Amino acid sequence: MAALRLVQSGDAVAGLFMQNWADDGSGECRAEEDRRDAVAVCGKLGIGFHFRDFSREYWDGVFAHFLAEYAAGRTPNPDVLCNREVKFKHFLDAARDLGAEKIATGHYARIAGTGGRWKLLRAVDRSKDQSYFLHQLGQAQLAATLFPVGELQKTDLRGIAREAGLPTHDKKDSTGICFIGERDFREFLGRYLPARPGEMRDPAGNRIGEHPGVFYFTLGQREGLQIGGVRGRAAAPWYVVGKDVANNVLYVDQDTGSPYLHSSTLWSEVAHWVAGSPPSRDFECTAQTRYRQADEPCQVTVAEDGALSVRFQRPQRAVTPGQSVVLYLGDECLGGAVIARTDAPLEQSIPEQAA
Structure with missing residues (x-):
């Protein structure tokens, strides 16, 4: 086109x-x-x-x-x-x-x-x-x-x-990660990162089950946990709410609105600015922490080393280290940065991961 x-x-x-x-x-x-x-x-x-x-x-x-x-x-x-x-x-x-x-x-x-x-x-x-x-x-x-x-x-x-008359006029849009295509993500990743089984625990530290490797999962994920009936627990879906990589522990909770999934502040790696520099060292704008997310009002502070502190007006669900926070003023994209850590409860309690 x-x-x-x-x-x-x-x-x-x-x-x-x-x-x-x-x-x-x-x-x-x-x-x-x-x-x-x-x-x-x-x-x-x-x-x-x-x-x-x-x-x-x-x-x-x-x-x-x-x-x-x-x-x-x-x-x-x-x-x-x-x-x-x-x-x-x-x-x-x-x-x-x-x-x-x-x-x-x-x-x-x-x-x-x-x-x-x-x-x-x-x-x-x-x-x-x-x-x-x-x-x-x-x-x-x-x-x-x-x-x-x-x-x-x-x-x-x-x-x-x-x-x-373009031959591609009805071709479907590509979705997902290009080099994985339609195949199973865990199977693909397992070719390069061998399984490393460990415990799944709830936020209180109780053992819930076993996982094949914390790196196969992301915050907020529901699919693939394969948690059966757990004695004393409701028959409700489980969600990933935290990852302790150093100790190979995956934390899960049953509430899609779990407080352990929410954070109000994130800290990033060094930011990139489309204009070459930030509008100021401290400013208000909107942000997205995932594709197609609605604009979320926030306060941005640029540190001396160029990293960001982004505080949202309301708590955000499943803000994920490694993903990008992208900043906007209206329709203008100012730039963004890779998310390093957040103030989510479990992330704050696992210093090895937050470091």
Whole structure:
């Protein structure tokens, strides 16, 4: 769709397809199917097609970090890292090597420029907005990028693609982590992080069951715990409410609204600012700690080392170390950072994990 929009505007366009994951024989990698679709679209539009394999760059810059974070008990977001380390780095360089002045992607977001300064804005279709995943971009990357679909509604795009006869007009949007596809997450992760069984306990320390490895689970998770009937407990779902990585203990509770899942303050790693610097050292804005979350008002304090303290007006559920907190002023994405820790009760009581 991005290519179609540019062709319709009279721009000189060529297609550049990148492969980020080598086929591992599982049948789940869709790179070849996606490549064929890209070739078909370029053929329909009458534009050139180019291919680059960034599998090694993806492994080194994204997947190795993904595994290290899970091994440490955190829950990383590889899409954020892929945008920073591959799509708007190696892919951008490859496009320039082909003579391109700019790259255009199908991300649902917008870019606004004034006086040589660039802003990253939410997409018009808020239900599809992807600025959360793009918050690590900077001025140089935005200056060299176009988001042609960010001004349109998703439903309008489908109609435009259908009218243009694009072979991908009814193709489903990709979901989940790209290199895992539809396969079982635990099975995939187990190829790289062998099982390390340990105890599951409730917040009071009572043994509830056994887990295969704390790194297979994330805060708020319900699926996959495989907790049967527990004597003296109601027949209600269990949720992950804490992880003690050092002692290999997974904490669970039965209440989806458990106080052990909630926090009011988070502390981050060093933040990235789209503009190059924060609006001030202490300011109010809204934040998202997960994709498609509603805006949450907060107070942000920037420490001397560039890390953040973010205090929310109301407690937040399952704020997860390793994920990103992304900051907004209205539609403008200011930037964000990786969440390091929170003031959730169990996290505060496990100093080894919070360190």
